[in-house]
Amino acid sequence: MFQPLRLSLALVLLWGTAAPGEPAPGERIERARTVTVARGPDEPFPEVHVAGDVPTLLLFPSPIQKKSLTFDESKIRIRDAGEFTIVLQAVRDFREGERHEIGVFFADGRVPSRATFVLVTDPKEVDTRIDVQRPEPPVAPCPNEARPRVPLPEDFVLLGYVDKAGVTVVPIKDVEDAAQGLNASSGHFYRGQGWALVSLKIDNHSTKPKWAPREAKFTGARGSSFQARLVVDGEGMIKPGAYVRVLAVVDEPMLSTDTHFTLELRGDDGRSLRVPDVRFPKFVMGGEQ
Secondary structure (H helix, E strand, O other): OOOOHHHHHHHHHHHHOOOOOOOOOOOOOOEEEEOOOOOOOOOOOOOOOOOOOOEEEEEOOEEEEEEEOOOOOOOOOEEEEOOEEEEEEEEOOOOOOOOOOEEEEEEOOOOHHHHHEEEEOOOOEEEEEEEEEEEOOOOOHHHHHHOOOOOOOHHHHOOOOOOOOOOEEEEEOOOOEEEOOOOEEEEEEEEEOEEEEEEEEEEEEOOOOOOOOOHHHHHHHHOOEEEEEEOOOOOOEOOOOOOOOOEEEEHHHHOOOOOOOEEEEEEOOOOOOEEEEEEEOOOOOHHHO
């Protein structure tokens, strides 16, 4: 009959030993809190308290471009980075007054497009979890904020599309298909870090109807094939006697430098253009094949 009472006493004792108490002298208080991303460079960046012996989790409300992470590798160690999270840790405790920045772009491009934090070491506390918030956009955005931001050269480096190896570029032979009334010229193959694309100028013969490329496909000599993302400059429609720039974009895991491919551009009217003997260039230092 005394067993329930004994069990209750045991649970109380166990809870008392497991409950967190006051930190021992010299130990930091571990805490979880919420910070809001600065709206722009004119606002102060939120501070995050880090330590050399405790990892800190940053939890983002929307996907991030982890390739765009910028930080001082000699001061900050990235333990893990995912679609919504970054786990970081200071290489050592920072000295008093020592401050280091870490930044990352959001994947959706919405303002604010980048989250920047100032990392410091506090002798009394350390952040183990930071829930990141983005400020709500203004009800009536300014005209400048409403326009899409024009990509800048530094964006390609920050997003990881160009690294120290640069971009490899090789020419592609011109192709003319009189039966289809289409020809490709001024072709080049570009390859960078994690991406590659074929750029072609496509001419539509003056005696043929207007043509809109809708699909890009690479087919290997052994029958292997994969789709490419198709980008058409301008309105996407090639009028008779006119030309447009067409891009076929692929991701690097699909590439094979040992195989010759045929690039086929298909339109919605049954006409297509085939560009044979397309070889993916080797990605080498200095952008040379």
